[in-house]
Amino acid sequence: MAREHANARALALRTRLEAAIPANYRPRRHLALNFGLVGLALVGVLAGLREVAAAELLVLPCTFVAMNLLEYVSHRTLMHRRIPGAQFVFDAHTRRHHASFGADNMAIRSEREIGLIVFGVREIGGFLLAALPGLALLLALGSRNCALLALAMVLVHYLLYEGLHLLAHLPDDHAIAGRPIFAAARRRHAHHHGAADSNFNVTMPVSDWLFGTLR
Secondary structure, three states, rough: HHHHHHHHHHHHHHHHHHHHHOOOOHHHHHHHHHHHHHHHHHHHHOOOOOOOOOOHHHHHHHHHHHHHHHHHHHHOOOOOOOOOOOOOHHHHHHHHHHHOOOOOOOOOOOHHHHHHHHHHHHHHHHHHHHHHHHHOOOOOOHHHHHHHHHHHHHHHHHHHHHHHHHHOOOOOOOOOOHHHHHHHHHHHHHHHHHHOOOOOOOOOOOHHOOOOOOO
């Protein structure tokens, strides 16, 4: 009975949040802009590479690990703890997203609810800003190619995060989300919504495995 009551509260909150989305919101346009702009940026970054040395390619796995750790730390701290100056992150993630999408009601009910899942321009900017110090260091100490390769991996990681997070919230019978290849990622994220002390990696659970929070 308590579980049913909690689910009812979550769905009621989601209904209120969905109603607050502007009437002119278009989910498919949001997806096209989000994934399209980042995708175009990725193509532009790769086009800027010149005569890449084999040693420079080592930047790719190193950046992947760094981004995976950044994803883990920011999710575990900023998104799930009230930190002075970053309260809005906690409010958006824990008090709204988690509170309206429980482990028993992960799936969106309409395309408009994509607006409660996928990041906007502000979040994309924050994501890139967090990676800027590392990119600047690579440019100063490494090479232009190293910085561009690292930026490419940052953009790939962003697309992977957004894509897998959206897939985790699509209905089970969705043509793409229902594919077995995504089953483990969807189960991990649903478990996180049920017990927010584990599975902080939405992408590959490397840091979750490293810090013992993989369930």
